Amino acid sequence: MITILNLKGLRINERNHLEIGGCDCVDLVQQYGTPLYVMDEDVIRNNCRTYKKALDKYYSGDGMVLYASKAFCTLAICRIAAQEGLGLDVVSGGELYTAKMARFPMDRVYFHGNNKTPEELKMAVELGVRRIVVDNAEELEVLDFIASECGRITEISFRIKPGIDTHTHEYIKTGKVDSKFGISMENGEAFDAVKAALAMKNVRLVGFHCHIGSQIFDIEPFKLAARVMLDFISEIKTRFGFEAQELNLGGGFGVRYVEGDESVDYDEFIKEVAAVVEDICKDRQISLPFLVLEPGRSIVAPAGITLYTVGNVREIKDVRKYVSIDGGMTDNPRYALYRAKYEILLANRSCDEPCEKVTVAGKCCESGDIIAKDVMLPRVKRGDILAVLTTGAYNYSMSSNYNRLPRPAVVLVKDGKSRIIVKRESYDDIIRNDVLPEDL
Ligand SMILES: *Cc1c(COP(=O)(O)O)cnc(C)c1O
Numbered sequence: 001m002i003t004i005l006n007l008k009g010l011r012i013n014e015r016n017h018l019e020i021g022g023c024d025c026v027d028l029v030q031q032y033g034t035p036l037y038v039m040d041e042d043v044i045r046n047n048c049r050t051y052k053k054a055l056d057k058y059y060s061g062d063g064m065v066l067y068a069s070k071a072f073c074t075l076a077i078c079r080i081a082a083q084e085g086l087g088l089d090v091v092s093g094g095e096l097y098t099a100k101m102a103r104f105p106m107d108r109v110y111f112h113g114n115n116k117t118p119e120e121l122k123m124a125v126e127l128g129v130r131r132i133v134v135d136n137a138e139e140l141e142v143l144d145f146i147a148s149e150c151g152r153i154t155e156i157s158f159r160i161k162p163g164i165d166t167h168t169h170e171y172i173k174t175g176k177v178d179s180k181f182g183i184s185m186e187n188g189e190a191f192d193a194v195k196a197a198l199a200m201k202n203v204r205l206v207g208f209h210c211h212i213g214s215q216i217f218d219i220e221p222f223k224l225a226a227r228v229m230l231d232f233i234s235e236i237k238t239r240f241g242f243e244a245q246e247l248n249l250g251g252g253f254g255v256r257y258v259e260g261d262e263s264v265d266y267d268e269f270i271k272e273v274a275a276v277v278e279d280i281c282k283d284r285q286i287s288l289p290f291l292v293l294e295p296g297r298s299i300v301a302p303a304g305i306t307l308y309t310v311g312n313v314r315e316i317k318d319v320r321k322y323v324s325i326d327g328g329m330t331d332n333p334r335y336a337l338y339r340a341k342y343e344i345l346l347a348n349r350s351c352d353e354p355c356e357k358v359t360v361a362g363k364c365c366e367s368g369d370i371i372a373k374d375v376m377l378p379r380v381k382r383g384d385i386l387a388v389l390t391t392g393a394y395n396y397s398m399s400s401n402y403n404r405l406p407r408p409a410v411v412l413v414k415d416g417k418s419r420i421i422v423k424r425e426s427y428d429d430i431i432r433n434d435v436l437p438e439d440l
Pocket residue numbers: 068070071089112211213214215250251252253294295296297298
């Protein structure tokens with residue numbers, strides 16, 4: 001059985017080749033070389049629209065869907081998100097700079113991060129981002145000072161730890177979450193921070209944010225987070241007479257990587273979360289907040305594939321068969337980091353029946369440099385083209401130059417046409433910042 005996970009935009013054509021966005025992968029490889037990231041523009045745009053439409057349709061208050069750019073951050077994707085009417089979640093000066101250079105509207109940019117540097121905060125204040133999501137009390141102090149230096153009043157929200165732990169599919173409400181992100185509700189920290197913010201002159205508190213995790217398939221933790229956050233907002237209103245205008249429930253919606261994974265109906269997710277928010281607001285007599293959601297992975301992961309050329313194929317008798325590719329943990333570190341699983345197929349002989357179990361290994365000097373362990377493939381030989389599916393998120397954005405491997409190009413495909421959105425790095429790029437001191 002050949003599975004392509006019912007991924008939109010992918011099909012196997014008459015030449016027995018994998019096709020993405022109407023482009024034959026073998027042709028793409030001939031034109032651009034390997035390793036190659038390929039992203040399907042229609043899939044990205046459709047995913048943006050699904051979220052935006054669902055929020056517009058099901059939530060009677062106002063709101064905004066932000067694309068969490070850390071999943072895949074380049075000029076082109078920022079431009080697409082802007083065109084689709086999404087906002088942008090950035091977590092560093094580099095991501096913010098990318099947004100700026102893509103001319104992303106700053107009044108739709110949210111700046112996150114658990115340790116923003118003073119320089120990054122200054123940059124965000126000066127660029128006039130819509131919201132700085134303050135992580136902790138110390139950052140609040142620093143930001144108030146920076147905002148005063150810049151002569152600007154900056155609108156903020158607080159990142160709150162709602163005390164919800166998501167463990168794969170199970171969730172448990174924990175007394176206290178050990179996390180480097182955000183301020184805690186249980187120990188009163190959050191109340192102190194709100195009090196401090198309300199007394200400040202250069203920051204204006206607008207609302208609250210939480211992000212309970214990533215790759216979550218179950219709707220219940222999101223509903224619970226909404227409940228906990230709205231209870232908190234209600235409590236803050238009682239204590240301080242301050243009613244938050246914004247509730248940001250973060251991202252983390254699950255993505256199907258392999259056959260065994262569930263698939264998530266994002267439309268239904270938003271519908272249920274919106275209903276919970278409306279119910280609780282009515283119950284607590286608080287006005288409907290501006291509702292923000294921040295999907296990253298689920299927008300870009302299913303849109304991307306990575307193409308590799310097979311090199312050495314070697315069988316270690318009675319142990320396993322290794323298929324080596326011309327990339328690896330440098331362009332996809334997710335197996336090394338999380339033992340992440342991927343669906344893999346032969347892009348040049350896509351209908352051939354899988355008949356042997358192999359381990360796909362990268363070319364880096366690390367035994368952990370694996371892309372997939374024990375996957376079924378047709379008999380693979382040198383020169384074949386492997387396609388790893390669902391690599392649109394946290395692959396390019398986590399890539400490195402380990403072993404001085406140049407980063408692959410990224411190609412955007414649509415209606416049978418392809419465009420480069422990130423150039424392949426050259427060896428000169430690799431040594432670009434190296435300096436040979438004259439006296440050396
Ligand atoms: C990572 C992150 C997201 C996006 O998470 P996904 O799993 O990619 O949807 C959203 N918000 C915040 C604050 C994050 O850190």
